Amino acid sequence: MIKEKHNLKVNIAGVELKNPVTTASGTFGSGREYGEFVDLNQLGAVTVKGVSSTPWKGNPAPRIAETYGGMLNSVGLQNPGVEEFIKNDIPFLRQYDTKIIVNVAGKSVSEYCEVVERLSHADIDLIELNISCPNVKEGGVTFGTDVKMAHKVTKEVKRYAKQPLIVKLSPNVTDITEIARAVVDGGADGISLINTLLGMAIDIHKRKPILANTVGGFSGPAVKPVALRMVYQVARAVSVPIIGMGGISTGEDAIEFILAGATAVAVGTANFRNPRATIDVLEGIKEYMVRYGIQSLDEIRGMI
Amino acid sequence: MKEIKHALILDNQLIADNIYKMTLEADGIAREAKAGQFVNLYCKGEAKLLPRPISICEIDKDRGRITLVYGVVGQGTKEFSTLKAGEKIEVLGPLGNGFKIDESKAKNIIVGGGIGTPPLVELVKQLKGEKEVYLGFRSQSILLEAFKVYGANVHVATEDGSEGFKGNVLELLKKNNAKGEIIYSCGPKPMLKAIAAWAKENEIAMQVSLEERMACGIGACVGCVCKIKEKDELDWQHKKVCKDGPVFWSDEVVWDD
Numbered sequence: 011m012i013k014e015k016h017n018l019k020v021n022i023a024g025v026e027l028k029n030p031v032t033t034a035s036g037t038f039g040s041g042r043e044y045g046e047f048v049d050l051n052q053l054g055a056v057t058v059k060g061v062s063s064t065p066w067k068g069n070p071a072p073r074i075a076e077t078y079g080g081m082l083n084s085v086g087l088q089n090p091g092v093e094e095f096i097k098n099d100i101p102f103l104r105q106y107d108t109k110i111i112v113n114v115a116g117k118s119v120s121e122y123c124e125v126v127e128r129l130s131h132a133d134i135d136l137i138e139l140n141i142s143c144p145n146v147k148e149g150g151v152t153f154g155t156d157v158k159m160a161h162k163v164t165k166e167v168k169r170y171a172k173q174p175l176i177v178k179l180s181p182n183v184t185d186i187t188e189i190a191r192a193v194v195d196g197g198a199d200g201i202s203l204i205n206t207l208l209g210m211a212i213d214i215h216k217r218k219p220i221l222a223n224t225v226g227g228f229s230g231p232a233v234k235p236v237a238l239r240m241v242y243q244v245a246r247a248v249s250v251p252i253i254g255m256g257g258i259s260t261g262e263d264a265i266e267f268i269l270a271g272a273t274a275v276a277v278g279t280a281n282f283r284n285p286r287a288t289i290d291v292l293e294g295i296k297e298y299m300v301r302y303g304i305q306s307l308d309e310i311r312g313m314i
Numbered sequence: 315m316k317e318i319k320h321a322l323i324l325d326n327q328l329i330a331d332n333i334y335k336m337t338l339e340a341d342g343i344a345r346e347a348k349a350g351q352f353v354n355l356y357c358k359g360e361a362k363l364l365p366r367p368i369s370i371c372e373i374d375k376d377r378g379r380i381t382l383v384y385g386v387v388g389q390g391t392k393e394f395s396t397l398k399a400g401e402k403i404e405v406l407g408p409l410g411n412g413f414k415i416d417e418s419k420a421k422n423i424i425v426g427g428g429i430g431t432p433p434l435v436e437l438v439k440q441l442k443g444e445k446e447v448y449l450g451f452r453s454q455s456i457l458l459e460a461f462k463v464y465g466a467n468v469h470v471a472t473e474d475g476s477e478g479f480k481g482n483v484l485e486l487l488k489k490n491n492a493k494g495e496i497i498y499s500c501g502p503k504p505m506l507k508a509i510a511a512w513a514k515e516n517e518i519a520m521q522v523s524l525e526e527r528m529a530c531g532i533g534a535c536v537g538c539v540c541k542i543k544e545k546d547e548l549d550w551q552h553k554k555v556c557k558d559g560p561v562f563w564s565d566e567v568v569w570d571d
Contacts, residue, residue, distance in 0.1 A: 036535070043534040043557075059536070067551070068552055073527070074535070074537035076362065080363060081529060083535070085536050088536050230363050285318065285532070286317070
């Protein structure tokens with residue numbers, strides 16, 4: 011019998027999550043589908059799929075390719091737009107005792123600001139600015155890989171945000187710490203990382219790329235060492251809270267990220283293999299705490 | 315709560331070149347499943363991370379069993395093909411929406427192509443009225459007897475002429491001057507596109523079961539999309555094959571690729 015005396019609560023920029031487990035944007039919709047497999051009340055937060063100002067159709071199919079220990083996607087942020095999201099998905103998620111983190115997509119500074127302005131009046135808890143999706147041309151990735159642009163978009167968006175602002179970083183850069191410092195300097199209240207790594211797969215029989223978009227975002231267990239290294243680096247470069255993600259599928263994986271300095275963790279691609287992955291990660295964190303007599307994750311956070 | 319089940323494999327046999335038939339003890343799935351739905355099968359470990367969506371070939375509600383007929387097309391299906399009776403496999407389902415069976419239609423045409431043929435067996439089992447089944451293969455046919463057992467007239471076309479009519483299934487439909495009130499179809503997209511054009515010419519309603527590379531299989535990842543019309547060819551939306559389909563009306567689909 012596990013005693014529940016340990017404290018799983020974490021604080022992200024003034025918002026208290028009952029536990030450190032959330033979902034990685036784009037892998038969990040707005041919770042409806044996986045809500046049939048797990049009790050959403052048990053999650054610290056649900057981070058929803060990216061929303062833009064108007065509906066986006068996304069990229070052509072095929073959008074999915076499996077690779078060893080991971081996968082590529084080129085969905086391209088297909089979504090019904092912020093108005094539909096506010097109307098349909100916020101009331102759905104508010105039935106549950108979990109925090110709502112809304113991932114915001116855009117193709118220009120003004121579009122990011124428009125969505126954030128609209129969300130500032132909505133009943134949500136945190137905003138996650140997606141400046142790092144590799145699947146949108148002229149889109150997020152140019153913001154996420156350029157220090158000046160990352161700073162600028164964060165600073166502009168921050169003027170409209172009523173909720174704390176998390177900025178999600180791209181791993182497709184030479185020095186992740188300079189981007190992290192730039193967004194914190196621009197006003198980010200937290201950082202999440204990593205978004206997907208740019209990758210590719212080829213069908214040797216058809217002699218064509220598998221993805222219609224040729225390249226796509228690489229995720230899954232195979233990317234975990236890269237993600238962990240970047241969380242470790244960013245945790246040493248800035249003092250805002252970090253949501254760590256990239257290949258997390260067990261409690262042990264999550265503990266690695268917390269030891270490297272993450273305040274919370276997000277479960278993404280693992281959901282596709284195991285629809286209960288979020289809960290399995292949470293249970294694994296609890297087991298670790300019991301085994302080592304840890305009362306609060308503060309005791310081990312960033313101790314590496 | 316829904317969950318992945320560990321299903322007992324009752325049988326897993328080679329039935330044609332690279333094509334296997336697997337029978338699973340899966341009471342819950344058999345009870346709920348409809349013709350044209352699919353299940354996710356999972357590989358061992360995480361190296362082959364994603365579930366493989368496999369259509370349900372036959373449902374035995376009384377004995378709580380489902381039969382899957384699958385082609386070995388990659389590492390995942392290769393792993394499945396090595397499993398033996400008595401072993402277990404992780405399975406989730408039934409998933410997606412099946413065929414919408416219209417019992418008012420007395421004359422049904424069923425068109426299958428290659429490894430798209432299996433889900434049509436359960437459909438034919440459930441259909442009332444006349445059942446004209448047209449199947450196209452590259453060289454080797456599968457499942458002919460299964461269709462005949464359920465009272466269908468089976469017409470076979472092979473590209474190399476090794477069995478039945480030499481040519482494709484559309485040519486065979488035309489040659490036989492096939493008549494029907496509704497068409498149900500599953501197979502490769504170029505075949506579906508050609509049959510859909512023929513159905514439109516002949517003013518026959520048609521349902522198509524589409525296929526696309528999937529990740530989750532339950533509608534969360536938005537990976538497996540197809541173009542479905544809102545009003546016309548230019549006004550369309552990306553719909554999810556796994557959750558909104560895999561069966562659509564052929565006149566809803568934008569057949570541009």
